[in-house]
Amino acid sequence: MADTQKPEKRGEPAVALLLTWFLPGAGHLYLGRTVFAAAAFLVVESFFVLGLVLTDGRTFEFLDPELRGPLATVLTPEAGNLGGLLWQLQKHGFGAEIPGPWPPFMMLGTWLCALSGLLNVCLMVHAHVEARTPRGHAGQGLSPAAYVGLTWLVPGLGHFFQGRRLRGAVVFLLLVGFFAWGTWLAEGSNLSRERHFYYWSGQFLAGLPAMVSEFLSGRPRVTGEMPLGDVGLLFACMAGLLNVLAMLDVCGVAEKRWLGLPTEPAAKKPEPAGGEAGA
Amino acid sequence: MTQLLTHTLLFVALSAAIVVMASFYSDPDDAVAFRAMPRRFVVFLVSCGIVAAIMLLAEHLFASVD
Structure with a gap:
């Protein structure tokens, strides 16, 4: 008789995910991974606190006054670390009433805060998959x-490490190409969170290419008319947003491999030859 | 006229990127994903064309300042 009993899960995936969202490591603590939870908390919150110190908590001062509101920060990478974001809003709000010069390491600080959110999203994925992994099951691969x-870091890199090299190459060329094209059309004006707060959040999802470009460009000044500046801004932002689809793609395949599920749909059984059917 | 053509071509280029990524997301098999792209691309462009036509019509009927 076939064994129909489902393997025991380690916990509720949604609970593990939500706990991690509010507090890095909390989901892993719920799953009994105490050491991992402590390490995860330390890493994510170190990025966040260091970023907060370097920016004096003034990241959201980039937002125009008319855009500031309770939901204004939802579409930022920092929202991946919800507990940190709420704490920052509670403590610093949208910055000082009177504008002043930015701290010397403002750009680095905003990157670190944004990175903490992105790292926590990866932790949320990890907690969700861990919760669904049956007890005693050793996951396969990374x-x-x-x-x-990896896909966030360099679009296509996750596919490459999964052995899906053609797809990885297409994703890399397409998304990095669009980011570069957009940056060229916008004459580098897209590479500033202060200037384009929400578009920056989108292009940050293109990972290293966006960060390196911003670092090297030194946030160039706008000195003249840019006929296709808006299109460039859109292209660079879309490159980051489309990288989310690439991340979901690698995640879906990696989950199946990790859990030992078939990655391809089951092939149709060949129909039996007429004479031998119904034997 | 040149500006309209330029923007249309840029839109078609971005549409191609959206369709390629959506196709990859929908199907983990490369061969199936690549095969589905031309049809998806046409459907995407036609759908966008319909939305644009409806928006232009609505603007002409309800928001025109002429």
Whole structure:
């Protein structure tokens, strides 16, 4: 008789995910991974606190006054670390009433805060998959969270590490190409969170290419008319947003491999030859 | 006229990127994903064309300042 009993899960995936969202490591603590939870908390919150110190908590001062409101920060990478974001809003709000010069390491600080959110998203994926992994089951290959992180870092890199090299190459050329094209059309004006707060959040999802470009460009000044500046801004932002689809793609395949599920749909059984059918 | 053509071509280029990524997301098999792209691309462009036509019509009927 076939064994129909489902293997025991380690916990509720949604609970693990939500706990991690509010507090990095909390989901892993719920799953009994105490050491991992402590390490995860330390890493994510170190990024966040260091970023907060370097920016004096003034990241959201970039927002125009008319855009400031309770939901204004939802579409930022920092929202991945919800507990940190709420704490920042509670403590610093949208910055000082009177504008002043930015701290010397403002750009680095905003990157670190944004990175803490993105790292926590990877942790949320990790906690969700861990919760669904049956007890005693050793996952195969890298964790899906690692593939998501690699794909964020360089679009296509996660596919490459999964052995899907053609797809990885297409994703890389397409997304990095669009980011570069957009940056060229916008004459580098897109590479500033202060100037384009929400578009920056989108292009940050293109990972290293966006960060390196911003670092090297030194946020160039706008000195003349840019006929296709808006299109460039859109292209660079879309490159980041489309990288989310790439992350979901690698995550789906990695999850199946990790859990030992078939990655391809089951092939149709060949129909039996007429004479031998119904034997 | 040149500006309209330029923007249309840029839109078609971005549409191609959206369709390629959506196709990859929908199907983990490369061969199936590549095969589905031309049809998806046409459907995407036609759908966008319909939305644009409806928006232009609505603007002409309800928001025109002429």
